[in-house]
Amino acid sequence: MPKICCNQNTKALRTFNNLSLCNKFLKTREQKEIKFKLKLSHCRNCGLLQLEKAVQANKIAQQHAWMRYFEPEEHLDDLTQQIKKICKFSNKKTIAGITYKDDTLLKRFRKKLNSKSWRIKPKIDLKIKYDSAASETVLPKINSTNVKKLIRKYGQADLLVGRHILEHAPNTFMFLNQLKKLTKPNGYILFEVPDCTKQIQNNDYTMLWEEHNLYFTPETLENYFASNFPNFELVKLFKYKYPIENALLVLLKRKKVKNIKKNKYKPSRNLKMTDNYIKNFNFVRDSIIKKLIFLKDKYGKIAIFGAGHISIMFINLLNLKKYIDFVVDDNTNKQKHLMPGSKLEIKNSSYLVSNKVKICLMSLNPFIERKVVNKNKVFLKNGGKFISIFPYKKSQSIFGNIKL
Numbered sequence: 093m094p095k096i097c098c099n100q101n102t103k104a105l106r107t108f109n110n111l112s113l114c115n116k117f118l119k120t121r122e123q124k125e126i127k128f129k130l131k132l133s134h135c136r137n138c139g140l141l142q143l144e145k146a147v148q149a150n151k152i153a154q155q156h157a158w159m160r161y162f163e164p165e166e167h168l169d170d171l172t173q174q175i176k177k178i179c180k181f182s183n184k185k186t187i188a189g190i191t192y193k194d195d196t197l198l199k200r201f202r203k204k205l206n207s208k209s210w211r212i213k214p215k216i217d218l219k220i221k222y223d224s225a226a227s228e229t230v231l232p233k234i235n236s237t238n239v240k241k242l243i244r245k246y247g248q249a250d251l252l253v254g255r256h257i258l259e260h261a262p263n264t265f266m267f268l269n270q271l272k273k274l275t276k277p278n279g280y281i282l283f284e285v286p287d288c289t290k291q292i293q294n295n296d297y298t299m300l301w302e303e304h305n306l307y308f309t310p311e312t313l314e315n316y317f318a319s320n321f322p323n324f325e326l327v328k329l330f331k332y333k334y335p336i337e338n339a340l341l342v343l344l345k346r347k348k349v350k351n352i353k354k355n356k357y358k359p360s361r362n363l364k365m366t367d368n369y370i371k372n373f374n375f376v377r378d379s380i381i382k383k384l385i386f387l388k389d390k391y392g393k394i395a396i397f398g399a400g401h402i403s404i405m406f407i408n409l410l411n412l413k414k415y416i417d418f419v420v421d422d423n424t425n426k427q428k429h430l431m432p433g434s435k436l437e438i439k440n441s442s443y444l445v446s447n448k449v450k451i452c453l454m455s456l457n458p459f460i461e462r463k464v465v466n467k468n469k470v471f472l473k474n475g476g477k478f479i480s481i482f483p484y485k486k487s488q489s490i491f492g493n494i495k496l
């Protein structure tokens with residue numbers, strides 16, 4: 093069985109059993125769920141924390157047309173300027189994208205670089221049911237047959253862009269080799285991945301998700317290509333700061349030369365970091381459970397805001413369903429469903445007030461969190477408290493007082 097990262101020796105770290113897929117919201121309590129094992133390992137060669145095995149493509153494929161993921165975009169204007177400077181493209185270069193997450197960057201390139209662009213259309217190009225499909229459904233279809241078709245239809249790209257896809261690839265080797273074909277011999281590839289350093293260092297387990305096969309840090313990303321893909325030259329690594337996950341980008345250039353010596357890289361710092369992350373899991377889980385028991389005794393019902401993979405993993409991985417009464421999300425499509433695994437109901441935010449809830453855990457990213465807090469003033473006025481499930485703001489976090 094090929095490893096996800098680079099076909100080398102991985103060390104098993106921990107297995108979480110009996111988990112439910114985060115994109116399979118349930119219509120009824122009786123609905124049967126596909127269960128999977130999340131096996132974490134790290135690679136002694138490239139240092140990457142990863143899933144030992146990707147979940148099968150047909151199991152993970154998107155089933156709801158209304159599912160959509162949002163990635164931070166504040167860095168895209170600056171990035172466009174940087175790429176313009178580095179690549180020095182003259183007029184009408186072709187810049188291509190892979191999923192809908194690339195659209196806003198392609199638009200900026202068209203405007204600022206005067207480029208042409210194309211992006212894979214899931215329905216027409218790959219025979220996928222929904223055009224809203226994200227990486228989990230699109231990536232397994234990037235095979236030789238489809239790549240040939242794409243080249244015939246659109247031509248090779250001068251710059252191929254892939255935001256938030258590399259960490260989703262079920263087999264990075266095969267995936268990169270297909271993407272290489274989509275770029276011109278001297279073309280560039282630009283990947284964006286989330287920087288997992290902060291979560292790993294702060295024991296934030298909401299990072300784990302069956303759709304993320306690889307968990308990069310700046311160091312592992314920078315060295316990954318040098319040690320595995322010597323025919324990609326690393327032109328630049330970009331880092332943009334965000335409250336939880338920084339955005340990491342690598343600009344790579346295709347090289348013609350064959351048989352270049354692979355760089356050896358010693359990932360010991362990263363291996364130690366991920367070892368500790370896994371070692372601390374039980375302590376952190378038990379501390380959070382103790383805290384929830386205390387809050388429940390004192391304040392009654394506990395809700396959690398946000399019905400997404402972050403809250404799903406938080407509840408299922410830490411086994412918290414008996415301490416949580418319901419989930420709050422203002423997405424009306426989600427309200428018609430139950431949470432995967434825990435089968436908790438998903439309610440409108442007005443339920444917080446009508447059910448006299450005093451404690452609501454917060455699983456949203458800090459940008460949306462601010463908006464949500466403003467929209468729920470009555471809840472706060474009635475003595476309600478939002479408590480972050482992330483360890484970064486100790487004062488209003490479920491991690492408060494957890495000491496290692």
Ligand SMILES: [Zn+2]
Nearest residue numbers: 097098135138
């Ligand atoms: Zn590896």
